[in-house]
Amino acid sequence: MKRIALLGATGSIGRQAQEIIAAHPGLELCAAASGSRAVDGLAPLTQVGGDLTELLERAEPDLVLNAVVGFAGLPATLWALEGGVDLALANKESLVAAGELALEAQRRGGGRLIPVDSEHSAAFQCLEARPPEQVHSLVLTASGGPFRDQTRDELSDVTPEEALAHPTWSMGPKITVDSATLANKGLELIEAHFLFGLPYEQIDVVVHPSSIVHALVRFRDGASLAHLGYPDMRVPISFALTYPERSATPISPLDLAAGMTLEFYAPDVDTFPLLALAREAGVRGGSAPCVFNAANEVAVAAFLERRLPFLGIAEVVEETLATADTSAARDLDDLITANADARRLAEGTLKVA
Numbered sequence: 351m352k353r354i355a356l357l358g359a360t361g362s363i364g365r366q367a368q369e370i371i372a373a374h375p376g377l378e379l380c381a382a383a384s385g386s387r388a389v390d391g392l393a394p395l396t397q398v399g400g401d402l403t404e405l406l407e408r409a410e411p412d413l414v415l416n417a418v419v420g421f422a423g424l425p426a427t428l429w430a431l432e433g434g435v436d437l438a439l440a441n442k443e444s445l446v447a448a449g450e451l452a453l454e455a456q457r458r459g460g461g462r463l464i465p466v467d468s469e470h471s472a473a474f475q476c477l478e479a480r481p482p483e484q485v486h487s488l489v490l491t492a493s494g495g496p497f498r499d500q501t502r503d504e505l506s507d508v509t510p511e512e513a514l515a516h517p518t519w520s521m522g523p524k525i526t527v528d529s530a531t532l533a534n535k536g537l538e539l540i541e542a543h544f545l546f547g548l549p550y551e552q553i554d555v556v557v558h559p560s561s562i563v564h565a566l567v568r569f570r571d572g573a574s575l576a577h578l579g580y581p582d583m584r585v586p587i588s589f590a591l592t593y594p595e596r597s598a599t600p601i602s603p604l605d606l607a608a609g610m611t612l613e614f615y616a617p618d619v620d621t622f623p624l625l626a627l628a629r630e631a632g633v634r635g636g637s638a639p640c641v642f643n644a645a646n647e648v649a650v651a652a653f654l655e656r657r658l659p660f661l662g663i664a665e666v667v668e669e670t671l672a673t674a675d676t677s678a679a680r681d682l683d684d685l686i687t688a689n690a691d692a693r694r695l696a697e698g699t700l701k702v703a
């Protein structure tokens with residue numbers, strides 16, 4: 351029996367994970383946590399808010415599924431990696447903010463880091479742990495979000511309701527807005543850099559509106575392997591929870607004969623500058639990815655509260671990156687400071703705007 355601690359149990363990923371765990375006789379919940387909504391009775395140990403690592407210490411799980419949204423997921427990610435406990439990671443923000451520290455912790459701890467993000471799960475499966483030198487490049491696909499064919503002018507007055515209407519994925523509000531701005535793909539680019547040890551110039555992003563191909567790896571011998579499936583997060587969640595087994599899920603296999611065309615095109619980084627800003631932050635290194643993430647979290651929250659227009663999200667991130675100290679963090683305390691400073695700077699930008 352694999353004992354799972356589910357963090358972010360009330361969210362989109364958390365609820366789908368509960369479904370997968372309930373249907374699998376080899377999986378059981380030993381702990382469940384949320385930020386504010388009730389989780390009573392979901393697992394033998396539960397916690398709402400507070401220090402998630404205290405819950406993990408008590409629960410002694412075989413695997414942590416970190417499905418918390420935002421920087422708040424970071425201590426749990428580091429706890430699992432440091433302690434050699436297998437980590438199924440949906441909380442991309444923690445790896446973006448703390449990539450170097452997380453990899454060092456994993457080297458010390460020795461546990462598995464299994465991505466839950468669909469693109470990274472797909473790349474993980476195509477790569478089969480092959481070393482970076484065998485890889486020509488990795489391609490992450492992006493649905494393009496609800497505004498993919500719109501011009502900058504058309505985006506000036508979009509509402510939170512319009513941004514939250516994602517065409518292919520049903521997700522929590524923060525990642526849905528990130529998908530609409532392409533910040534999500536920027537976060538995923540940085541996440542992929544750390545997960546697979548590839549330099550940024552070997553990671554491409556293409557828009558693929560139907561979200562059938564989740565990722566593609568081009569190898570140095572000329573072969574390319576892609577991962578295909580209907581867009582349903584229960585597939586990568588199940589893969590991460592049952593790895594290295596591949597368990598049955600209720601999701602249908604692809605029906606190619608039903609008529610399927612796969613369309614790909616380059617992202618419009620002028621209309622959606624957050625993708626290019628994320629790439630710049632990743633290349634700059636140090637705590638720049640942490641600053642990118644912090645400013646984006648502040649700006650998305652302000653947009654959802656109608657304190658900032660949609661196009662203002664990228665402006666806040668750009669200004670914060672231009673002014674923040676992005677020197678490398680030596681430890682978690684440094685990173686917590688970098689995150690708090692960047693959030694303050696971003697909030698200041700909002701007041702001026």
Ligand SMILES: NC(=O)c1ccc[n+]([C@@H]2O[C@H](COP(=O)([O-])OP(=O)(O)OC[C@H]3O[C@@H](n4cnc5c(N)ncnc54)[C@H](OP(=O)(O)O)[C@@H]3O)[C@@H](O)[C@H]2O)c1
Nearest residue numbers: 358360361362363384385386387418419422440441521522
């Ligand atoms: N949804 C997807 O399809 C998808 C796909 C790929 C990756 N991801 C990533 O997975 C993560 C979760 O996404 P989501 O869409 O499931 O988000 P969501 O629906 O907004 O759920 C977020 C979860 O995090 C919990 N939470 C927030 N702050 C917390 C804190 N301080 N301590 C403990 N729990 C806290 C929330 O609890 P409350 O409900 O009590 O607030 C909720 O359970 C994000 O990093 C996202 O980028 C999601």
